[in-house]
Amino acid sequence: MPVDRAVVEEIVREVVLKRLGRRPANSAPTLAVHASARHMHVSRADLDVLYGPGHELTVDRPLYQEGNFAAKETVTLIGPRSRVISNLRILGPLRKQSQIELAFTDAIGLGLDLPIRLSGDIAGTPGAFVMGPKGMVELKEGVIRAAIHVHMNPEEAAFYGVKQGDMMKLRIGGDAGVTFNRVLVRIDPTSRLNVHMDSDEANACGLHLAKEIELIK
Numbered sequence: 138m139p140v141d142r143a144v145v146e147e148i149v150r151e152v153v154l155k156r157l158g159r160r161p162a163n164s165a166p167t168l169a170v171h172a173s174a175r176h177m178h179v180s181r182a183d184l185d186v187l188y189g190p191g192h193e194l195t196v197d198r199p200l201y202q203e204g205n206f207a208a209k210e211t212v213t214l215i216g217p218r219s220r221v222i223s224n225l226r227i228l229g230p231l232r233k234q235s236q237i238e239l240a241f242t243d244a245i246g247l248g249l250d251l252p253i254r255l256s257g258d259i260a261g262t263p264g265a266f267v268m269g270p271k272g273m274v275e276l277k278e279g280v281i282r283a284a285i286h287v288h289m290n291p292e293e294a295a296f297y298g299v300k301q302g303d304m305m306k307l308r309i310g311g312d313a314g315v316t317f318n319r320v321l322v323r324i325d326p327t328s329r330l331n332v333h334m335d336s337d338e339a340n341a342c343g344l345h346l347a348k349e350i351e352l353i354k
């Protein structure tokens with residue numbers, strides 16, 4: 138009796154995935170989509186100035202990605218012509234370089250023309266003054282709009298058939314349905330499947346009401 142081709146494929150896929158220690162192919166990994174409010178990543182040297190030498194960040198709330206957290210500490214961003222964003226949240230842990238991620242609306246309010254960049258890629262971006270309770274630092278660069286991206290571990294990347302730096306699509310259904318066409322793939326063994334978009338993007342697609350969300354290669 139001829140065996141149905143789809144059945145064979147399914148069996149093969151399951152065997153392969155089992156051997157690799159993964160879930161069966163028919164169960165997609167759980168996808169979390171989160172809006173990142175504007176925030177700052179801070180270096181040791183800059184935190185020393187802003188909050189005093191040796192100050193350690195205090196965890197206010199753990200974030201979805203292991204080890205990341207919203208800190209209790211906030212700063213004030215001072216842009217051109219003294220336009221200000223206060224209560225700008227610091228996210229931990231500390232980074233090598235300080236960086237501030239704002240939404241497009243924030244950038245317009247500040248009068249800054251911000252490029253869309255992948256986190257960490259800040260060469261040639263605008264700077265700003267940042268004020269903390271103990272002092273002020275001038276960032277020569279590092280204010281960006283963060284590119285929408287998806288974190289995943291290597292197993293999840295294998296499930297979708299993507300590699301580091303690939304672009305995927307994110308389809309959001311619902312009344313304000315939107316498809317994002319350039320969702321950048323970031324793979325790390327410690328990651329959990331998770332799309333990060335900024336607050337403008339979340340508002341535009343009605344993320345808080347979205348019922349169908351689909352990540353597409």
Ligand SMILES: [Zn+2]
Binds near residue numbers: 286288333
């Ligand atoms: Zn992220």
